[in-house]
Amino acid sequence: MKAHVYVMLRKTVLDPQGQTIHGALRKMQYRGVEDVRQGKYFVLTLSDALALPEAQLEVERIAREVLVNPVIEEYTYRLEP
Amino acid sequence: MIPIEKPLINYMQMKFGVLVFPGSNCDHDTYHVISEVVGQPVVFLWHESEQLENCDAILVPGGFAYGDYLRTGAIAHFAPIMQAVKKFAASGGLVLGICNGFQILTESGLLPGALMRNAGLKYICKQIYLRTETSDSPFTNLLQPCQVLKIPIGHMEGNYFCDAPTLQQLEAQRRIAFRYSTAAGEITAEANPNGSLQNIAGILNEGRNVLGMMPHPDRSSEALLGSADGLRIFQSMVATLAGQD
Numbered sequence: 014m015k016a017h018v019y020v021m022l023r024k025t026v027l028d029p030q031g032q033t034i035h036g037a038l039r040k041m042q043y044r045g046v047e048d049v050r051q052g053k054y055f056v057l058t059l060s061d062a063l064a065l066p067e068a069q070l071e072v073e074r075i076a077r078e079v080l081v082n083p084v085i086e087e088y089t090y091r092l093e094p
Numbered sequence: 095m096i097p098i099e100k101p102l103i104n105y106m107q108m109k110f111g112v113l114v115f116p117g118s119n120c121d122h123d124t125y126h127v128i129s130e131v132v133g134q135p136v137v138f139l140w141h142e143s144e145q146l147e148n149c150d151a152i153l154v155p156g157g158f159a160y161g162d163y164l165r166t167g168a169i170a171h172f173a174p175i176m177q178a179v180k181k182f183a184a185s186g187g188l189v190l191g192i193c194n195g196f197q198i199l200t201e202s203g204l205l206p207g208a209l210m211r212n213a214g215l216k217y218i219c220k221q222i223y224l225r226t227e228t229s230d231s232p233f234t235n236l237l238q239p240c241q242v243l244k245i246p247i248g249h250m251e252g253n254y255f256c257d258a259p260t261l262q263q264l265e266a267q268r269r270i271a272f273r274y275s276t277a278a279g280e281i282t283a284e285a286n287p288n289g290s291l292q293n294i295a296g297i298l299n300e301g302r303n304v305l306g307m308m309p310h311p312d313r314s315s316e317a318l319l320g321s322a323d324g325l326r327i328f329q330s331m332v333a334t335l336a337g338q339d
Binding site: 025026027029030033079080082084085 | 164165168172200201206207208210211212213214215255256257289
């Protein structure tokens with residue numbers, strides 16, 4: 014089983030990297046891009062010994078305690094069988 | 095009987111511990127300042143150790159602990175030595191985090207907020223000015239309120255951020271130790287090198303025994319290096335510890 018964890022800056026936190034990418038896209042005349050936010054993407058390969066509810070708990074704990082700084086970031090994840 | 099006076103040299107001896115993580119690169123500078131300039135005993139404390147070796151104060155030096163992987167300071171805060179530092183801080187021990195050390199202290203939860211990528215996205219290494227916002231702390235008691243210090247910065251992630259209630263609390267409890275300023279001590283947008291909230295360059299914890307700051311007093315403790323203003327911070331710590339003896 015794989016866990017796909019997406020970490021993004023909170024909406025209230027300025028993202029200078031995203032803004033810079035957005036600015037570059039505008040200069041390059043790509044059309045219709047209203048905003049860019051940059052984040053991080055983690056893929057955790059989990060042992061088959063973990064049952065689904067356990068895997069969920071463990072991934073949430075890892076995200077909360079390690080992958081995310083809750084002051085500035087938030088996360089979502091999905092499990093892939 | 096004539097009371098025997100405690101010899102001054104022993105009385106003034108305060109043992110400093112400098113943490114060393116893989117990727118720390120200001121550990122030797124900090125050690126040098128304490129041993130050669132401040133003139134106090136100092137030891138290195140390896141990140142895998144769980145002992146603070148009876149140090150009276152802990153210095154978390156600058157650098158790139160664990161290569162800044164994941165987030166600056168994020169991996170370092172799980173190191174065994176940091177568990178000992180947390181206990182030490184909780185019991186009132188003096189902890190000073192400089193640059194990457196400040197980032198490690200915020201990740202550890204010893205200080206509130208976070209240090210984000212500089213607003214201009216550039217690594218900035220230059221001499222800047224700081225205004226002392228409070229002299230009511232073990233790190234700033236030899237400084238005058240509003241005293242301007244010339245101390246260099248060298249960082250990519252020094253853009254201090256916290257939420258509005260935290261900022262309000264920092265202001266109300268006078269826990270902002272330093273703000274980026276002009277040479278004349280004015281707090282302006284131009285004097286802010288990295289986009290930090292309210293020009294914040296250094297903050298104290300609630301107990302005022304933990305200070306994190308982005309500028310490097312370790313690089314400004316000898317006139318030969320362009321400024322000795324940072325020395326007063328280390329000397330304040332010694333004065334505080336001497337007073338506690």
